[in-house]
Amino acid sequence: MNIQILQLLEGARAATGLTVVIDVFRAFSTACYVTEKGAEKIIPVGDIEKAYSLKEKHPDFILMGERNEKKPPRFDYGNSPTQLQNTDLKGKTIVHTTSSGTQGIAGAKGASEIITGSFVNAGAIINYIKSKNPKNVSLVCMGYACEFPTDEDTLCAEYIRNALLGQPNNFDNMKKTIWEGSGKRFFEPEKQEWAPKEDFNLCLELNKFNFVLKVEHENNYSYLNKITVLPQTNH
Structure with missing residues (x-):
């Protein structure tokens, strides 16, 4: 198995084979929480105008996401798993657009298959790839607004790669590095309205979910399909 770690939008465009588009803070962690809450479908889009267009055509669709970390005008929700905890999303179709993660899905044209990547379902991702x-x-780290690499995405890629190669991981050390680095913003008082500190904990709850989200295509858009992954067993 040839495993490469790639960075940002250029990395997404260079990705081949089974591609994991990683966005820990917060797109693909949030997508897992939304899926767990019973959303029927998540439609990831790169272009925010496409999100608005889908909403116009389907008024019952829910708009979720961010630009510059904040909820865009006329969106129902931002990109915070904390702020979605008490919402009822059962049976809803979510249109999700973000500055990093969904851009990577849109850019990975050369991938044979795309799944989303985050720590909250890292174990399921690893077992899915093994199966x-x-x-x-290709492990694609989308970084901050596709502009520069971030600790959490790069370390998530390394976590997945190490596990696939049978090498050890020290998640506590990784979490400490993230907390001291690009995760600091979740603890800044002036950012709590759109980047609450609880998001840091929710996005780094390792292996909380036992499913992967695979990009499928339907009509003129893509959607994330939930695939439950059973643990690997040794025969």
């Missing part, structure tokens, strides 16, 4: 046993795996 597929692809020749090539």
Whole structure:
């Protein structure tokens, strides 16, 4: 298995094989929480105008996401799992657009298959890749607004790669590095309205979910399909 770690939008465009588009803070952590809350479908889009257009055509769709970390005008929700905890999303279709993660999905044209990446379902991602046993795996770290790499995305890629290669991981050390680095923003008082500190904990709740979110195509858009992954067993 050939595993490469790639960065930002250029990395997404260079991705081949089974591709994991990683956005820990917060797109693909939030997507897992939304899925767990019973959303029927998540439609990831890169272009915010496409999100508005889908809402116009389907008024019952829910708009969720961010630009510059904040909820865009006329959106129902931002990109915070904390702020979604008490919402009823059962049976809803979510249109999700963010500055990083959904851009990576849109950019990974050369991938044979795309799944989303985060720590909250890292174990399921690892087991899914093992079950597929692809020749090539691309781990794409989307970073901050596709502009510069971030600790959490790069370390998530390293966590997945290490596990696939049978190498040890020290998640506590990784979490400490993230807390001291790019995770600091969740503890700044002036950002609590759109980046609450509880998001840090929710996005780093390792292996909380036992499913992967795979990009599927339907009509003129893509959606994230929930695939439950059973743990690997040794025969």
